Amino acid sequence: MTVPAPDLPARVRIHEVGARDGLQNEKTAVPTEVKAEFIHRLADAGLTTVEATSFVRPEWVPQLADAEQLFPLLGDLKGVHLPVLVPNARGLDRALALGAHRVAVFASATESFAKANLNRSLDEALAMFEPVVARAKADRAAKVHVRGYLSMCFGDPWEGAVPVHQVVRVAKSLMDMGCDELSLGDTIGVATPGHVQDLLSELNEEGVPTDRIGVHFHDTYGQALANTLAALQHGVTTVDASAGGLGGCPYAKSATGNLATEDLVWMLRGLGIDTGVDLGRLTATSVWMAEQLGRPSPSRTVRALNHQEQ
């Protein structure tokens, strides 16, 4: 059994985003029952945080229009966190009414993406999230956990490289609002390891501790695992990934998007870092899901392991 190097964590929590971020960006809409089976299979493979869906207005994201029908089908998953995206107060109400304990808001580090995604300025978007986070945290007994997604943390298709101080400003706003955790998104996949380390160091210097930070890398330029390793060496222990590499990004130039969970687990296993994930079960789940979508998984590890079995 490999023992992790002294500069690496013993355990990493994978925040699985395939059912939300993945399916949201797939062209094919998946039936509710298939989504429910997908999430059950992900939990069965050992994933303990499985982002389930998004309570956006159905006409905005038709792929996730069935949140109300899907969430109750997951009630038997005890001990598995099932965060949901809530874009506004209405979405939060819908999620809390169904018993969601973990919610996430989706902010942007750049003006251009706030405009493209929400048709608001950066500060207007933050002002919109503030009452949502406040309401989620208001009922202390309910212990609702709030994640703040921060997209375009490294590069933006309209603005180019994003200055670290700009990301830090928005990150601090989200933490000040009461977010429990941040997820730093490399939405177009342009980050490289040095940039990752610079951002994490600057966040620490400005008072955002590493244990409140997760990373969300895209593999558009083949850098997702290198960036993940840099984040782990900095002390990050929460890593977002999408089973089978589901989901592209409509704003990136290529179809390659989310870091595949299998590719991540393969690397972490080799480093001796515990994830609790059964790679065989996870791969079988992604192969099954690829069949549902009618296209092969873009994950290198899924393809390699599946090919081996044939």
Ligand code: MG
């Ligand atoms: Mg993503």
